[in-house]
Amino acid sequence: MAAAAFLQPVAAVQSNRVLNNSGAHYEFRNVSMRLIPKGSKVNIQLSRNGTYGSGKRNFCMIQASASQTSVVDPVSTPLNNSTGESKKKSNEAALILVRHGESLWNEKNLFTGCVDVPLTKKGVEEAIEAGKRISNIPVDMIYTSALIRAQMTAMLAMTQHRRRKVPIVMHNESEQAKSWSQIFSEETMKQSIPVVTAWQLNERMYGELQGLNKQETADRYGKEQVHVWRRSYDIPPPNGESLEMCAKRAVAYFEDHIEPQLQSGKNVMIAAHGNSLRSIIMYLDKLTSQEVISLELSTGIPMLYIFKEGKFMRRGSPVAPTEAGVYAYTRNLARYRQKLDEMLH
Numbered sequence: 518m519a520a521a522a523f524l525q526p527v528a529a530v531q532s533n534r535v536l537n538n539s540g541a542h543y544e545f546r547n548v549s550m551r552l553i554p555k556g557s558k559v560n561i562q563l564s565r566n567g568t569y570g571s572g573k574r575n576f577c578m579i580q581a582s583a584s585q586t587s588v589v590d591p592v593s594t595p596l597n598n599s600t601g602e603s604k605k606k607s608n609e610a611a612l613i614l615v616r617h618g619e620s621l622w623n624e625k626n627l628f629t630g631c632v633d634v635p636l637t638k639k640g641v642e643e644a645i646e647a648g649k650r651i652s653n654i655p656v657d658m659i660y661t662s663a664l665i666r667a668q669m670t671a672m673l674a675m676t677q678h679r680r681r682k683v684p685i686v687m688h689n690e691s692e693q694a695k696s697w698s699q700i701f702s703e704e705t706m707k708q709s710i711p712v713v714t715a716w717q718l719n720e721r722m723y724g725e726l727q728g729l730n731k732q733e734t735a736d737r738y739g740k741e742q743v744h745v746w747r748r749s750y751d752i753p754p755p756n757g758e759s760l761e762m763c764a765k766r767a768v769a770y771f772e773d774h775i776e777p778q779l780q781s782g783k784n785v786m787i788a789a790h791g792n793s794l795r796s797i798i799m800y801l802d803k804l805t806s807q808e809v810i811s812l813e814l815s816t817g818i819p820m821l822y823i824f825k826e827g828k829f830m831r832r833g834s835p836v837a838p839t840e841a842g843v844y845a846y847t848r849n850l851a852r853y854r855q856k857l858d859e860m861l862h
């Protein structure tokens with residue numbers, strides 16, 4: 518099947534029933550399909566009571582064939598197997614951490630926490646700048662929080678990547694969402710980067726401070742008290758999460774979901790928040806609770822780690838996409854950079 522494929526909402530098809538080989542009818546509910554140009558063949562997958570089968574029928578400009586396709590899950594399928602761009606002979610991978618760009622509530626100096634606000638224009642520019650800095654570093658998987666400011670940052674950053682892969686948000690929240698967002702072209706899959714969103718990477722929940730102005734809160738409760746709420750390790754703000762509580766869920770997620778990807782040689786970018794990233798950095802750099810409270814992260818500045826032989830090595834922030842030093846960190850990064858240059862010049 519050579520033609521470019523794309524997903525089509527089921528509702529766009531003219532019938533609400535298809536006929537399978539044995540003459541049985543299936544409702545269109547849970548049908549996933551691959552559309553190709555007129556006259557070509559298309560495979561249809563039917564999901565009925567959890568089982569899959571193949572259907573055959575002419576409708577619109579599609580002719581259905583009896584052959585069956587397998588459902589390809591981009592998260593579990595290695596995306597780099599044909600380009601060889603980040604094949605790991607040694608067990609090594611790049612990890613990029615980036616705090617979201619400035620949000621509308623950063624700009625207004627409001628406690629934000631888990632309130633879902635977007636980036637400002639400056640935040641958009643910061644995200645694009647972050648993308649330029651990492652535009653020569655391989656990215657096979659992206660993890661973001663469930664909040665739009667982190668997701669915008671990841672997406673905007675990837676618009677700058679020289680490899681030009683397309684970040685695609687995975688929707689696993691329901692069987693239907695999963696089935697309706699499937700991709701049916703291996704070629705397209707190879708050119709995609711799965712984006713996994715996880716609430717565990719959210720900013721720490723700021724409780725009753727969310728939406729309050731930081732300066733006004735300091736004027737009202739005292740600078741010291743607000744400093745304790747903002748920067749102590751284990752004292753939570755009223756009805757909110759302490760950094761320790763935030764670290765518990767963010768680090769558990771990192772260990773359970775992200776570290777296995779790095780171990781398998783995938784290069785990962787995480788776009789998240791001041792406090793969820795401080796928690797993860799505390800884990801990566803083995804910081805004490807005293808050390809982590811003085812760690813401040815700027816918005817939109819990517820940080821690079823190399824994961825090798827089970828250890829994380831902090832490599833700082835690439836200051837420019839062409840910064841030679843970054844690519845000298847490992848042979849794989851150097852090779853990737855060289856391949857991009859060859860491909861794109």
Ligand SMILES: O=C(O)[C@@H](CO)OP(=O)(O)O
Nearest residue numbers: 627628629630720747791
């Ligand atoms: O308001 C927030 O959610 C965070 C991040 O902007 O603030 P703080 O600097 O106090 O961690």
